[in-house]
Amino acid sequence: MIIRTEIEQDFKDVYQINFQAFGNREDESKLVERIRKSEEFVPELSLVAEKNNEIVGHIMLSKAIVEAQNEVHTVIVLAPIAIKPDLQKQGIGSSLIEEGIRRCKALGYGLILLIGHPSYYPRVGFQPARKFGLELKQFEVPDEVFMVYEVEERKLQEIRGELKYPKAFFS
Numbered sequence: 001m002i003i004r005t006e007i008e009q010d011f012k013d014v015y016q017i018n019f020q021a022f023g024n025r026e027d028e029s030k031l032v033e034r035i036r037k038s039e040e041f042v043p044e045l046s047l048v049a050e051k052n053n054e055i056v057g058h059i060m061l062s063k064a065i066v067e068a069q070n071e072v073h074t075v076i077v078l079a080p081i082a083i084k085p086d087l088q089k090q091g092i093g094s095s096l097i098e099e100g101i102r103r104c105k106a107l108g109y110g111l112i113l114l115i116g117h118p119s120y121y122p123r124v125g126f127q128p129a130r131k132f133g134l135e136l137k138q139f140e141v142p143d144e145v146f147m148v149y150e151v152e153e154r155k156l157q158e159i160r161g162e163l164k165y166p167k168a169f170f171s
């Protein structure tokens with residue numbers, strides 16, 4: 001299996017993978033399309049997993065802000081991630097997240113935030129975000145599903161405030 005940057009020829013497969021992984025609904029596929037067209041899109045952070053010349057997974061990481069009283073920090077949000085249903089639970093999702101983290105580090109982003117399954121993301125190093133002074137008001141979610149990964153040391157001490165997802169997340 002290889003993990004590589006998504007290219008235009010993958011768009012149709014990425015749409016299908018998201019559609020299938022999320023139970024035959026279009027929401028996440030459309031979210032990917034809106035993010036791609038937005039200012040927050042980072043091409044090197046839309047990744048596909050390819051096995052035997054077939055796209056089997058996709059992860060999108062893109063920019064958002066954390067706003068405090070006098071400061072605005074750029075962070076990365078992870079959403080969506082989707083693995084082909086018959087190939088789930090084989091480590092493909094974890095591999096995509098790990099490569100995403102490596103790339104965020106190389107590009108100089110300090111934190112990755114997400115809303116997700118509280119039993120899945122801690123396996124790859126995510127922790128509940130609110131206890132670090134990070135807030136989320138746009139979506140009403142329990143503490144344990146709003147999570148953060150510290151890409152660069154000390155960023156969890158430096159960056160506090162409200163995570164604001166950009167327009168692309170609101171259709």
Ligand SMILES: CC(C)(COP(=O)(O)OP(=O)(O)OC[C@H]1O[C@@H](n2cnc3c(N)ncnc32)[C@H](O)[C@@H]1OP(=O)(O)O)[C@@H](O)C(=O)NCCC(=O)NCCS
Nearest residue numbers: 021022081082083088089090091092093094116117119120
């Ligand atoms: C969630 C998802 C991305 C994980 O990718 P994956 O390749 O299946 O996961 P991995 O193989 O890396 O990790 C597998 C482990 O995570 C667990 N896991 C997988 N999906 C999970 C979920 N939805 N909730 C909790 N744990 C989950 C598995 O039970 C497995 O644990 P085990 O090894 O103890 O059996 C994938 O299952 C998927 O596409 N799901 C549908 C779409 C979705 O829910 N996306 C995430 C929204 S937050």
